[in-house]
Amino acid sequence: MKLKVCGMRESANVRNLLDQVQPDWMGLIFYPASPRFVDDIQADWIRDTKIRKVGVFVDASLTDIAEKIQKFGLSTIQLHGNESVEEVREIKEKTGLEVFKVFSIDKNIDWKHLEGYLPHVDYFLFDTFTHTYGGSGKTFNWQILLDYPFDKPFLLSGGLTLGHLDAIGDMKSKVPQLQGLDINSKFEIEPGLKDIDLVSEFKKSLKF
Ligand SMILES: O=C(O)c1ccccc1N[C@@H]1O[C@H](COP(=O)(O)O)[C@@H](O)[C@H]1O
Numbered sequence: 001m002k003l004k005v006c007g008m009r010e011s012a013n014v015r016n017l018l019d020q021v022q023p024d025w026m027g028l029i030f031y032p033a034s035p036r037f038v039d040d041i042q043a044d045w046i047r048d049t050k051i052r053k054v055g056v057f058v059d060a061s062l063t064d065i066a067e068k069i070q071k072f073g074l075s076t077i078q079l080h081g082n083e084s085v086e087e088v089r090e091i092k093e094k095t096g097l098e099v100f101k102v103f104s105i106d107k108n109i110d111w112k113h114l115e116g117y118l119p120h121v122d123y124f125l126f127d128t129f130t131h132t133y134g135g136s137g138k139t140f141n142w143q144i145l146l147d148y149p150f151d152k153p154f155l156l157s158g159g160l161t162l163g164h165l166d167a168i169g170d171m172k173s174k175v176p177q178l179q180g181l182d183i184n185s186k187f188e189i190e191p192g193l194k195d196i197d198l199v200s201e202f203k204k205s206l207k208f
Pocket residue numbers: 006007027029031034035036056058080127132133134135136137138157158159160182183184185186
């Protein structure tokens with residue numbers, strides 16, 4: 001199971017994450033309204049870190065995305081808004097980077113709506129619906145994923161904690177396309193500052 005740790009932005013905190021955890025991806029949030037928003041001032045030292053860096057965007061323009069790719073040395077683009085198939089296609093084609101398209105789940109999901117995105121994304125990412133787009137700290141009804149109809153791998157997010165690991169393992173045994181977990185607000189001392197010991201415990205507990 002792969003691991004993404006999202007909402008990083010403090011230099012010492014990132015260093016500790018890399019030394020103690022080494023997740024598959026580290027997420028940087030470029031949505032200005034987020035309490036985890038990463039400023040351009042942080043670009044210099046973040047760019048030099050040797051980890052796959054995911055830029056999290058909410059309905060951003062290709063120009064904005066391209067600028068952040070250059071400044072921060074991003075490997076991956078996470079589209080966490082209402083981006084259309086055409087917008088995702090263009091972002092994938094013009095950047096050539098790994099793309100996660102997020103779908104925020106309220107009560108249900110229409111799988112047909114995802115079909116058009118399939119050729120243009122590397123992973124889907126399922127999160128809990130919130131009017132602030134992400135970082136809600138709440139889970140959604142994962143039973144919906146039991147009907148997941150595609151081969152495309154996906155990441156699970158939305159309020160994940162250590163207490164969910166048994167249920168996640170169970171889900172993985174039924175839906176093998178579940179290939180990654182995205183952890184965020186439940187591992188924080190304050191927004192944008194992770195409790196690295198807790199993140200490390202989560203990573204060590206990932207036995208599947
Ligand atoms: O964390 C945020 O502030 C945020 C804001 C806007 C879009 C995405 C955001 N974070 C993403 O939210 C999910 C779930 O986070 P949580 O575990 O519920 O706190 C995760 O994918 C983050 O990348």
